[in-house]
Amino acid sequence: xxxxPSALSLSPSSLSVDMVGLQRQxxxxxxxxDTPAPSVTxxxxxxxxxxxxxxxxxLMEEAGLSVREDAVGNxxxxxxxxxxxxxxxxxxxxxxxxxYSGKYDGVVGVLGALEAMRVLRRSGFQPxxxxxxxxxxxxEPTRFGISCLGSRLLAGIEAVANxxxxxxxxxxxxxxxxxKGAGYDVHQEDLSNMFLTKESYSAFLELHIEQGxxxxxxxxxxxxxxxxxxxxxxxxxFEGNGGHAGAVLMPARNDAGLAAAELALxxxxxxxxxxxxxxxxxxxxxxxxxxxxxxxxxxxxxxxxTRDIDEKRRNTVIEKIQQSATRIAKARGVxxxxxEIVNQDPPALCEGSIINxxxxxxxxxxxxxxxxxxxxxxxxxxxxxxxPMGMIFIPCYKGYSHKPEEYASIEDIANGVKVxxxxxxxxxxx
Amino acid sequence: xxxxPSALSLSPSSLSVDMVGLQRQxxxxxxxxDTPAPSVTxxxxxxxxxxxxxxxxxLMEEAGLSVREDAVGNxxxxxxxxxxxxxxxxxxxxxxxxxYSGKYDGVVGVLGALEAMRVLRRSGFQPxxxxxxxxxxxxEPTRFGISCLGSRLLAGIEAVANxxxxxxxxxxxxxxxxxKGAGYDVHQEDLSNMFLTKESYSAFLELHIEQGxxxxxxxxxxxxxxxxxxxxxxxxxFEGNGGHAGAVLMPARNDAGLAAAELALxxxxxxxxxxxxxxxxxxxxxxxxxxxxxxxxxxxxxxxxTRDIDEKRRNTVIEKIQQSATRIAKARGVxxxxxEIVNQDPPALCEGSIINxxxxxxxxxxxxxxxxxxxxxxxxxxxxxxxPMGMIFIPCYKGYSHKPEEYASIEDIANGVKVxxxxxxxxxxx
Ligand SMILES: [Mn+2]
Ligand SMILES: [Mn+2]
Ligand SMILES: [Mn+2]
Ligand SMILES: [Mn+2]
Numbered sequence: 001x002x003x004x005p006s007a008l009s010l011s012p013s014s015l016s017v018d019m020v021g022l023q024r025q026x027x028x029x030x031x032x033x034d035t036p037a038p039s040v041t042x043x044x045x046x047x048x049x050x051x052x053x054x055x056x057x058x059l060m061e062e063a064g065l066s067v068r069e070d071a072v073g074n075x076x077x078x079x080x081x082x083x084x085x086x087x088x089x090x091x092x093x094x095x096x097x098x099x100y101s102g103k104y105d106g107v108v109g110v111l112g113a114l115e116a117m118r119v120l121r122r123s124g125f126q127p128x129x130x131x132x133x134x135x136x137x138x139x140e141p142t143r144f145g146i147s148c149l150g151s152r153l154l155a156g157i158e159a160v161a162n163x164x165x166x167x168x169x170x171x172x173x174x175x176x177x178x179x180k181g182a183g184y185d186v187h188q189e190d191l192s193n194m195f196l197t198k199e200s201y202s203a204f205l206e207l208h209i210e211q212g213x214x215x216x217x218x219x220x221x222x223x224x225x226x227x228x229x230x231x232x233x234x235x236x237x238f239e240g241n242g243g244h245a246g247a248v249l250m251p252a253r254n255d256a257g258l259a260a261a262e263l264a265l266x267x268x269x270x271x272x273x274x275x276x277x278x279x280x281x282x283x284x285x286x287x288x289x290x291x292x293x294x295x296x297x298x299x300x301x302x303x304x305x306t307r308d309i310d311e312k313r314r315n316t317v318i319e320k321i322q323q324s325a326t327r328i329a330k331a332r333g334v335x336x337x338x339x340e341i342v343n344q345d346p347p348a349l350c351e352g353s354i355i356n357x358x359x360x361x362x363x364x365x366x367x368x369x370x371x372x373x374x375x376x377x378x379x380x381x382x383x384x385x386x387x388p389m390g391m392i393f394i395p396c397y398k399g400y401s402h403k404p405e406e407y408a409s410i411e412d413i414a415n416g417v418k419v420x421x422x423x424x425x426x427x428x429x430x
Numbered sequence: 431x432x433x434x435p436s437a438l439s440l441s442p443s444s445l446s447v448d449m450v451g452l453q454r455q456x457x458x459x460x461x462x463x464d465t466p467a468p469s470v471t472x473x474x475x476x477x478x479x480x481x482x483x484x485x486x487x488x489l490m491e492e493a494g495l496s497v498r499e500d501a502v503g504n505x506x507x508x509x510x511x512x513x514x515x516x517x518x519x520x521x522x523x524x525x526x527x528x529x530y531s532g533k534y535d536g537v538v539g540v541l542g543a544l545e546a547m548r549v550l551r552r553s554g555f556q557p558x559x560x561x562x563x564x565x566x567x568x569x570e571p572t573r574f575g576i577s578c579l580g581s582r583l584l585a586g587i588e589a590v591a592n593x594x595x596x597x598x599x600x601x602x603x604x605x606x607x608x609x610k611g612a613g614y615d616v617h618q619e620d621l622s623n624m625f626l627t628k629e630s631y632s633a634f635l636e637l638h639i640e641q642g643x644x645x646x647x648x649x650x651x652x653x654x655x656x657x658x659x660x661x662x663x664x665x666x667x668f669e670g671n672g673g674h675a676g677a678v679l680m681p682a683r684n685d686a687g688l689a690a691a692e693l694a695l696x697x698x699x700x701x702x703x704x705x706x707x708x709x710x711x712x713x714x715x716x717x718x719x720x721x722x723x724x725x726x727x728x729x730x731x732x733x734x735x736t737r738d739i740d741e742k743r744r745n746t747v748i749e750k751i752q753q754s755a756t757r758i759a760k761a762r763g764v765x766x767x768x769x770e771i772v773n774q775d776p777p778a779l780c781e782g783s784i785i786n787x788x789x790x791x792x793x794x795x796x797x798x799x800x801x802x803x804x805x806x807x808x809x810x811x812x813x814x815x816x817x818p819m820g821m822i823f824i825p826c827y828k829g830y831s832h833k834p835e836e837y838a839s840i841e842d843i844a845n846g847v848k849v850x851x852x853x854x855x856x857x858x859x860x
Contacts, residue, residue, distance in 0.1 A: 100720040142722055211677035212677040212678070212679075243831065245714055247640070247806045248642070249707055250707070252829075255712075257714070257716060258713070260716075261691035262691075265692065277679055278679075280679060282726055284721065284723045284724060285722065285723055286690075286691070286718050288716050289530070290530040290833075291715055292570075293734075294528065294571065294735050295531075295714045295833075297713075297714060305675045305723050376676035399677060402722070402724065403728060
């Protein structure tokens with residue numbers, strides 16, 4: 001007989017998730033926040049982010065993993081397999097949190113992955129390919145406007161390495177200064193050394209809350225993702241003459257704030273015109289300068305997010321937004337001083353064999369499952385460029401995410417951890 | 431013969447403005463700023479505001495005035511008249527500056543008033559009624575959302591004294607803590623002691639840049655104000671469910687940011703519907719929460735300023751804005767969690783006899799003048815409640831104000847100082 005038992009020889013009863021311990025870790029991690037509970041705010045390279053990173057590294061060490069960090073702070077915890085020379089099987093997610101968000105987004109895929117490792121260890125499983133947990137740096141774009149910063153670099157996207165030369169945060173700190181402040185003395189030339197080859201991983205898996213209402217509504221335990229919608233983000237700036245809110249009469253104005261308001265409504269209109277429920281668009285940032293009640297806005301800044309599972313349809317929306325921005329600027333006599341498509345990523349397809357392994361694992365565990373689209377994007381979108389990729393979704397309360405009310409039950413999380421553990425075991429032996 | 435010569439016995443040639451010195455003072459004061467030149471930012475009770483206050487007090491002392499400060503930091507510099515028991519003639523303005531504004535708004539009326547005192551002294555003039563220069567605290571609403579804070583208190587407006595119990599700035603500092611930080615150990619009970627009686631001043635005058643383009647366009651040196659437009663300000667907040675910008679599909683959204691965008695455009699529409707060129711409305715503040723590119727706004731906050739020389743017509747605009755806010759909230763399924771009319775002041779009329787004295791002074795000085803409306807409001811709007819009031823405008827470049835490009839030539843400022851000096855002299859002898 002083989003020294004490596006089939007993953008499916010792991011009986012469901014041998015896979016025991018420590019729900020009390022896992023919930024405690026989720027709660028402890030949530031306490032590293034710049035805003036009061038129940039909200040969580042954990043911004044890249046902030047003091048709280050650095051503390052949270054230490055917490056993750058110590059959990060990795062306690063779980064017996066070999067811990068490594070790369071130049072920008074992606075954290076890797078490896079369980080060496082019997083054939084450590086083979087490409088490893090990796091799983092992970094992020095722990096950064098946008099302002100006033102919740103404690104499950106990303107976190108479930110990092111702490112859950114660590115628990116999956118412990119589950120497999122406790123079951124007596126011995127990996128053939130090494131298993132690795134990854135905590136990605138800055139999945140959220142909050143600080144430098146670049147989402148999935150860590151996974152984009154691992155995926156070898158040169159444009160991100162170049163953009164990091166110039167980006168600054170809201171306080172005019174450079175990326176490199178911010179990294180240094182968090183203990184990462186990274187330089188431009190270190191970034192291309194992070195790029196992964198296609199030989200690094202045989203598979204990448206991510207466990208995540210659905211961030212949508214479908215699984216909860218349909219009473220299904222496990223979502224198995226088949227594709228990730230294609231995201232794009234745009235920065236826009238209008239400039240007018242500003243002036244005193246009392247003294248400048250209406251016909252003499254060119255109000256940059258009203259141009260921004262019009263564009264925000266145009267984004268909604270163009271998205272609705274796509275005719276598909278799968279097209280979404282959001283103006284999450286709209287800032288006015290100088291921002292005083294008695295000053296006509298002389299500058300406005302918008303950041304627009306638009307996504308679709310159909311890349312071409314999404315690109316049509318972007319074109320319409322650009323046409324509207326130009327038309328509004330002309331009609332209002334303001335200057336369209338910036339229209340920058342910051343990123344315009346293609347969608348990613350999940351690997352058929354991984355989808356299949358997840359389906360088999362769900363059945364083996366007697367958990368209901370369904371195939372679905374991920375409308376939110378994830379580090380998996382970029383890991384898919386260097387590795388076969390798959391994602392597991394679990395239900396979350398009302399589909400809420402990116403706000404304090406975000407919630408997933410520990411039972412649902414435990415189900416996800418078991419499917420992840422079983423799939424990791426299977427892929428480790430392949 | 432009378433011991434007090436007629437003010438008009440002051441020959442134009444005896445009134446000499448020190449233009450070099452006055453320009454230097456304007457430039458020196460502008461250097462107390464939290465943002466780089468040419469912009470000026472000087473916020474109530476900030477470090478720079480405290481330094482600027484010391485500068486004003488030392489100039490007052492150098493000019494031989496007796497200096498006094500009240501509980502909130504209104505600064506008074508008095509030249510005692512021969513009949514010091516009579517109600518004094520006062521003149522003044524403010525030196526606080528909204529973010530990224532210019533160096534003439536308010537400043538011309540404080541440094542110009544001081545120069546008018548020096549001009550009169552140099553001419554050998556002896557006041558009968560005392561003459562007083564006032565520097566008002568916080569004409570601009572930047573820090574606590576209350577405009578003309580100092581003059582409203584002097585005017586005995588109880589609502590302001592009450593509001594100060596509760597207001598906080600953007601960093602959650604109370605008014606009283608902020609004042610204490612600037613050296614003003616003021617308590618609630620001190621505020622009503624500041625209220626002036628109608629016997630305090632026989633007249634109040636304010637010299638100010640026009641903040642509009644008319645004098646420059648028409649080549650007129652002096653504007654004599656007949657009335658100040660009636661300002662109102664409104665705070666609005668919308669609340670929705672927020673959520674993830676990728677995961678929440680369009681029909682499931684109630685976006686508080688789009689509600690704000692709609693209301694901003696509705697404000698413009700309702701103002702235009704008034705049919706009068708004199709109606710203006712501005713959304714100078716529009717803030718989204720949480721303010722992340724991948725989060726649907728769950729809260730939005732707007733501050734709206736609307737003004738008219740016709741109070742009733744302005745109040746009609748406010749009613750329409752409120753109706754729109756209610757309609758938008760309903761249509762978008764968001765909550766209108768705040769609609770607060772922060773202030774809704776009546777217009778003020780300037781005193782006929784003061785207007786007349788200013789006209790005579792302009793003619794005497796051989797300066798062209800015109801009667802006009804003040805569309806911006808000023809501390810004069812509130813001083814008018816406790817004293818006969820008049821305002822002198824001087825031309826400014828393109829009507830610009832509340833931005834770094836704000837500019838008035840020293841020659842135009844000197845003309846305003848002379849008209850002010852002659853009018854003060856006349857009213858002092860009345
Ligand atoms: Mn997220
Ligand atoms: Mn996430
Ligand atoms: Mn002003
Ligand atoms: Mn002013």
